[in-house]
Amino acid sequence: MNHFKQLFVSFILLILTINTFAQTAENIISKEALKIGDTFVPPSAIQQMRGTGKPLDLQKLAGKVVILDFFDTYCGTCIQSMPKLQKLQDKLKDKVQIISVTWQDKATIDKFFAGNSYLKENKVNLPVIYADVYLKQRFPHQSVPHVVFLYKGKVKAITNYKSVTEENILELYKTELIELPLKDDFGKGDLMGKKMEETESVKYGVWIAGYQNGAPFESLKIKKDSLTNMIKTSFYNASISSAVKFIWAKISPADYVPRPERLVLKVKNLDQYQDVEAKGGVWSREHALSYERLDKISRPDSVQARLVLNDLHSFLGIRSYKVMKKIPCLILQPCPVQPTPKDTLAKGMVYENSAVLAVMTDLGGKFPPVLDRVNSKEKIQIASYETLAEFNAQLAAYGIEAVLGEEEMEVLVIEEIE
Known part of the structure; x- marks a missing residue:
């Protein structure tokens, strides 16, 4: 169990590192870095792909709210937010131009979009500026997503992806003013007011x-x-x-x-x-x-x-504590072994044991929290699946079935004190 805890903690730290620091930046902010209110001078040339296929001229977009969405292919949050950005672009196309920006090269980005079924299903086709250096120097950051609002040649906001909403876009378009939380990856909290x-x-x-x-x-x-x-x-x-x-x-x-x-x-x-x-x-x-x-x-x-x-x-005025509570969950439990075609298993991911499978399934978020009642030490290989039935068809080869139910699991309670 201790080995599993170490594996689990290491995995969580890895995921957090990928999501939070998906893009490594220089520790020293470049002299070209812009602040809110500064004039934005577009690059003389950009390398662009996707979108409508027409070349982007950032100078001619001054009449629209321009949103630069810095991303990379390792960033799960970036990918999850792209369908939302596409819907905003489609709805407000006369008022906004959302542009994805990355330091990665064209071959990497081509491969990424070609192989991502989630983005294909959601018809994501925003213009992408790739192999970028210029914009990153003007808006340095350590983590992505990193978002910049530009309007009428000025930097209006440097913020987080959650601030890209229809309400904020329209407010900036109509009033030329917007006050959003500043995302400064080089900033530092200091509640005492002085060192x-x-x-x-x-x-x-x-x-x-x-x-x-x-x-x-x-x-x-x-x-x-x-x-x-x-x-x-x-x-x-x-x-x-x-x-x-x-x-x-x-x-x-x-x-x-x-x-x-x-x-x-x-x-x-x-x-x-x-x-x-x-x-x-x-x-x-x-x-x-x-x-x-x-x-x-x-x-x-x-x-x-x-x-x-x-x-x-x-x-x-609160208290917090952990208790056991009956909640909806996905229970991994023993069942009769049923052979699964080897060619299916050969394409799957290998999990060290049922505990690791439970954690990884939990992280996937397709089902309710997972409870492992099998405690198998056997390696388990599972290919991609969309439904519970498809998941179970593969689990059966290891004498495991996943069933929806309600069981007692540990929960964290936060309660206001009257």
Whole structure:
């Protein structure tokens, strides 16, 4: 089990790294970097593919809202957001031009779009600027998606993908003004207002604040300051529910995927606790939470995390705890072995055992949370599938069937105190 936990944690860290830091950028921001309000000078030439096939002239798009959506083929969030961007482009084509921008070469992008059935099904065909250097220098970033709003030759917003909404596009088009959360991958949260080494008045304490414009999202970090020897514990721009989840992950790590179905909110206003993607950047400004704590005493991470949790409980008037609760789930259970054609299995992905299969199936999100009742140590090879019946047809070769049901599973409860 310990080996599985290590494998699971390593895999989650890999996924987070791919999604959050899908594109590595230089640590030093280029001199050509633009800020909000600056004049944007289009490149003299671009390498373009897809879209209508007509050459893009960024200079002639000054009458439209231009949205640069920086992406790469490793970024799952980028791919998931593309159908939404295509729908906005189709609906508002007279007012907006959405352009995908990547540093990757044409061969890589050709292969990516040719092999992605999800994007084909959703008829994604936005123009793509590939092998880009110029735009990346003007809008440096470390993570994708990274979004820039341009209008009438000016930089109007440098923000996150959630801010690309019909409401925001129309507001900018009509008023020439828009205020969106700043995405600055080189920014840094600082709730104290000045560095610890610049004052002797700050000895220790707790600071809780809302959204920090320009500071990237950061989960719980516990770090010793080399100059003051103080222990700084912090997180920035997180929803209450995500903050509670990553704090609990330090207190008692789980060996399962923390799916939304395993979060129970006993609160009056759900929007206040969970990031509402449909509201774009507006939600972050209203509800995101940032936190800093300074301590003289160094403690184990699990103990320090418990103190952070107690701070949130006290200041927010909530409590959180883990319990077993009956919820809808997909149960992997034994069944009679039924042979499966070898040519089908030869095309599949190999899972080390049923526990790894359960985790990977959980991450796929096609079914409710997965409960492994097989506990098989046998390697399992499964090809791609779309339905539960197709999944079961392959599982049968290993004496496993997946059935929908309700079972007790661990959930995290966040509850407001009356």
